[in-house]
Amino acid sequence: MKAVSELLTPGTRRRGVPLDVARIREDFPILKQQVCGRPLVYLDNAATSQKPRQVIEAISRFYSEDYSNIHRGVHTLSQRSTLAYEAVRGKVQRLINAAEDREIIFVRGTTEGNNLVAFGYLRPLLQAGDEILISGLEHHSNIVPWQMLCEEKNAHLRVIPINDNGEVLLDAYEKLLTAKTRLVAVTHVSNALGTINPVGQMIELAHRRQVPVLVDGAQAIPHLVVDVKALDCDFYTFSGHKLYGPTGIGVLYGKASLLESMSPFQGGGDMIASVTFEKTTYNKIPHKFEAGTPDIAGVIGLGAAIDYVQAIGIDAISAYEEDLLEYATEKISKIPGVHILGTAREKASVLSFTLEGVHPHDIGTILDQQGIAIRAGHHCAQPVMDRFQVPATARASFAFYNTKEEVDALVNGIRTVMEVFN
Ligand SMILES: Cc1ncc(COP(=O)(O)O)c(C=O)c1O
DSSP states (O other): OOOGGGSSOTTOOSTTOOOOHHHHHHTOGGGGOEETTEEOEEOBTTTOOOOOHHHHHHHHHIIIIIOOOOSSOOSHHHHHHHHHHHHHHHHHHHHHTOSOGGGEEEESSHHHHHHHIIIIIITTTOOTTOEEEEETTOOGGGTHHHHHHHHHHTOEEEEEOBOTTSOBOHHHHHHHOOTTEEEEEEESBOTTTOBBOOHHHHHHHHHTTTOOEEEEOTTTTTTSOOOHHHHTOSEEEEEGGGGTSOTTOEEEEEOHHHHHHSOOSSOSTTSEEEEOSSOEEEOOTTGGGOOSSOOHHHHHHHHHHHHHHHHHOHHHHHHHHHHHHHHHHHHHHTSTTEEEEOOOSSBOSEEEEEETTBOHHHHHHHHHTTTEEOEEEOTTOHHHHHHTTOSOEEEEEOOTTOOHHHHHHHHHHHHHHHHHHO
C-alpha cells in the first residue's frame, strides 16, 4: 500500500496541478467493483463519500489493538484509547484552525451539531417575537431545528432570498438583520446547488449587529480550506462521513466563551464534575457536551480521514475538483434538454440538473443500470426545489477520486436516458 504522502506527483501541492488520481483510487477498495456489469462510477459524494483503506484500517487496528472506554480508566488500554481519541480533537482543531482544542465537540454529525446549538445555546435565550435568520439554500437539518424552536418560543424564522443562479441576496440579508435577530444559521456550501456562500462577509455583517453566526459546513469541509478563526464564525458544524471518514461522527466547533456560557445539552456520564442527589456540577468544555460513551472508533476513523486529506492537501483537492466541475458543467450543459440548476459564480463539486420530460428518479435508475451512482430527489432541501419550481433534481457530486473519464461516462449515460425516453 502506498503511503499517503506518495499520492501527489512530487512537488505538486499547489493549486492547479493535477493529483495522481489513479494512485489515489487504489486506496478506495469500493471503487474497484462493477455495478450492473459496468465499472462503478460513484458520483454521490455530497450524500456521503467513500472511505480510503487508511480509514478502514485505522478503525480495524484500533479495535484490534487499543480499544477500551475512554477518560475513566487507569489501565493501559483505556489510557491508549483516551490519548488516541483526544489526539483527534487536536487534528480537528488544526484542520479548521480553531484557537483551542476544547472548542471542538464531538457529535453524531452536522444535524446533531445544529440541534445542539439550537437547543443548548439558543433555546434559553430566545423570546417571543425574536427572529432566527437562515438562507433559502439550507438543508432541512439547518431549517427544522430552528423551526421547532420558533414554534416553542413564538419566535420567527426569516429567510434570506436567493436569485435565479442560487446565490444569496446580500442586500436583502442586510435588511433582514435587525435588532430582533438572535442568530444567523447559514450553509457554507449548498448541497442542492453547490453554491459557495460568502460566509465571511455574512458573518461580518451579522457581527456589526452583535448577532452570532452558525455555519453549516457539511458540504464545505470536504472541498474547501476552512479557517474558523479567519471566518470568525461563532459555531461551525460538519459530518465525518462526508470527509471520507465514518458515519456516526461529526464536529461542532464553538467559540470557547459561547460554549462556556451554555448549559449542557444532555446529561449523563463524562459530562459531570460531581454528582449527588441534591446537585450536579458540570465538567469543563468540551466534555460538558459529550455525555455518555462517545463513538470512540468513529473519532479514530475521523482522525485517519483528516490525515489522509491533509496529506494530499485540501487546496490541491479543491483545485482538482474545481477543474472537474467546470469540465462536467461544460459537457452536461451541451446535452439538449438538460437544464442545470445552480449557476452561482462560486460553486463546489455539485451539479444539479433536470432533463426535459424525464423524472429525476428515472434518470437515477437508468444511470444505475450503467454503473453510475447519482442522487435523485429533493436532497433534503425542499425549499430550494420550491424556489426553482421543480419537485426534484438529478445531482452528480464529485470527489477528488473522480475523473474526467467518469464525467464522460455520465454524459453518455444521460444520452442513453434520452434514448430510452424518446
Ligand atoms: C448542507 C448540509 N447540511 C447538513 C447535512 C446533514 O448532515 P448529516 O446527515 O451528516 O447530519 C447535510 C447532509 O447532506 C448537508 O448537505
